Amino acid sequence: MARTIPAPPPAFTHGPADTTASGANGLRRDPSVLPEDEGGLVRKVADRDLLDPLAGNVAPVPPETSPEGTSATARTSATPLFRHVRERLPASPDHILAEIERKVRAGERLTAADGMALFAAPDLLWLGRLARHAQRRISGDTVFFNINRHLNLTNVCKAKCAFCSFRRVDGESGAYTMTVAEAVATARATVAALPITELHIVNGLHPDLPFDYDVDMLRALSDALPHVHLKAFTAVEIWWFARITGKSYAEVLHDLREAGLGSMPGGGAEIFAPVVRRRICGYKSTAEDWLAVHRTAHGLGIRTNSTMLYGHIETAADRIDHLLRLRDLQDETAGFQVFIPLRFHNANNRMSDLPMATPLETARIFAISRLTLDNIPHLKA
Numbered sequence: 001m002a003r004t005i006p007a008p009p010p011a012f013t014h015g016p017a018d019t020t021a022s023g024a025n026g027l028r029r030d031p032s033v034l035p036e037d038e039g040g041l042v043r044k045v046a047d048r049d050l051l052d053p054l055a056g057n058v059a060p061v062p063p064e065t066s067p068e069g070t071s072a073t074a075r076t077s078a079t080p081l082f083r084h085v086r087e088r089l090p091a092s093p094d095h096i097l098a099e100i101e102r103k104v105r106a107g108e109r110l111t112a113a114d115g116m117a118l119f120a121a122p123d124l125l126w127l128g129r130l131a132r133h134a135q136r137r138i139s140g141d142t143v144f145f146n147i148n149r150h151l152n153l154t155n156v157c158k159a160k161c162a163f164c165s166f167r168r169v170d171g172e173s174g175a176y177t178m179t180v181a182e183a184v185a186t187a188r189a190t191v192a193a194l195p196i197t198e199l200h201i202v203n204g205l206h207p208d209l210p211f212d213y214d215v216d217m218l219r220a221l222s223d224a225l226p227h228v229h230l231k232a233f234t235a236v237e238i239w240w241f242a243r244i245t246g247k248s249y250a251e252v253l254h255d256l257r258e259a260g261l262g263s264m265p266g267g268g269a270e271i272f273a274p275v276v277r278r279r280i281c282g283y284k285s286t287a288e289d290w291l292a293v294h295r296t297a298h299g300l301g302i303r304t305n306s307t308m309l310y311g312h313i314e315t316a317a318d319r320i321d322h323l324l325r326l327r328d329l330q331d332e333t334a335g336f337q338v339f340i341p342l343r344f345h346n347a348n349n350r351m352s353d354l355p356m357a358t359p360l361e362t363a364r365i366f367a368i369s370r371l372t373l374d375n376i377p378h379l380k381a
């Protein structure tokens, strides 16, 4: 039976709440992504996905049975009539996967239907080997690391994402907001203890802090630690700054870059599919806003990362839609440095009764991401 989570509070930026969930109070896992099978192996894709228009020809070949009920395979398959019928049957799953493998090995781009077929592919080791082939073509045997520190300036947030375990209401126990001096002292202490090269700064959407707080913060950190790269503010925060200042995305990003912004993290993308997005994070920017901020950043020469939150109530079709929208923007701008699949964690939030994706499901997500995102140079764990 599908599980429910408490209803999210009403959104202030979007239209009426979606009505597809049947729980009395809110969300439930979409049935197209099923829980583990009894063997604890790979999470299956529901039949609905195989019949999804995106999947198209993924449906299995019907039994070859004659009108009299005898097996057609007992007859010769060389008859013109049989060939005529067979050529009009949908391709079998094996043929679909063989064609995908041919495309990958030839360096051809995969389609949405190919991506859907990969979510239904039974052999995870085959999928992994194929992804490894694509990865080696893109980045060879080189693996990159960096040592950074995450700095979260405030956990006070106007949004109420259902999956969030971090946010607090101002004044609530555990709520905090760093002063500029506290943030600089924390960063200095980290740099003194560890050879970090980067600060990764993401924060709640504080309802009362002015944009100047963030500009002053970046400038102070940049002045104090000029050799440390400042990767700061998700696209959702940039969207928020634009809302509270009335500035354009370009103006906000210009101000932040002047203050020391080096690049942007990829958070806030979650899942682009609007029905799911409204349900799990209806307060934050739309997918179109998220993509517009990154497009603007890339146009200004600011490199960014990209993400996808998986393993909650999204469908396989939602995942493919998300990946291909990122791929489309990368075709346009070439500004994404990495893609990071983010696994939904179910502790201390309003989606705590949902199971988390298994390691094998995570391996499948990484493999399919590598195969479909043929134009983003790196995947990051």
Ligand code: SF4
Pocket: 157, 158, 159, 160, 161, 164, 165, 166, 167, 203, 204, 205, 236, 281, 284
């Ligand atoms: S915007 Fe970020 S901090 Fe705020 S509730 Fe959503 S995930 Fe949490």
